[in-house]
Amino acid sequence: MPMQKMCKIVEKVMLNPYAVSMALDVGELSREISYGQFVNIKCGEGLLLRRPISICDWQEGVLRIVFEVRGEGTDWLARRDAGEYLDVMGPLGRGFRLDREGRYLLVGGGIGVPPLLSCAVGTGRRSTAVLGFRSADRAMLLGDFAASCAGVRVCSDDGSLGTHGFVDGVVKEILEQDKGFTAVLACGPKPMLRAVAAAAQAYGVPCQVSMEERMGCGVGACLVCACKTADGHYHHVCKDGPVFDAGEVDWNA
Secondary structure (H helix, E strand, C coil): CCEEEEEEEEEEEECCCCEEEEEEEEEHHHHHCCCCCEEEECCCCCCCCCEEEEEEEEECEEEEEEEECCCHHHHHHHCCCCCCEEEEEEEECECCCCCCCCCEEEEEEHHHCHHHHHHHHHCCCCCEEEEEECCHHHCCCHHHHHHHCCEEEEEECCCCCCEECCHHHHHHHHHHHCCCCCEEEEECCHHHHHHHHHHHHHCCCCEEEECCCCCCCCCCCCCCCEEEECCCCEEECCCCCEEEEHHHECCCC
């Protein structure tokens, strides 16, 4: 059940020149979280809409978020410091359906990387991660994934880190050798998700995708984050997602 409360920032760390990690004291809210959900944070008095931020990881009483500065709201949020309080609503959305005894291929691109960390932690070093970034200076959480996964592959668009190219090429390489994953879990921009979903389908591995869409209310009351599904209907990414089975999504919309 979503809650709204003032939460103290207990730690703030810059992961790279663009990405911020914050640990928040959320109390009992942490007991309601499931993998792949998000929180909606009020960012400044003059901004009407809250900003949806994926949950990176959590433990009893403490929630971690990781975000990049993308606009006025996240710029305000990035300038908050440890000891300050944030107005937080959550947890929100339908997350990944994850079996803690399962073995997953976790595929993240850019700011789609952080929400997969909790899935890595939750499956106890059985999962493998494929992480893609625009360039080396955008990379984040590599040590966290290395500590929580059976293996980690890194890609960069410009070749400055890891494999030169996009994540779907590495996904195909891995699935060609090993089709025994419980599922592929992917989060990132839509073109990446489309390519990863196609690769998973080609090798007969189930795939869940976390869709990135602009959000308004965060609770399904508006139509800002409407996503067209394969059955011709529209679903709210904030309420019906952000996670969908890859086969549910109309990739041509």
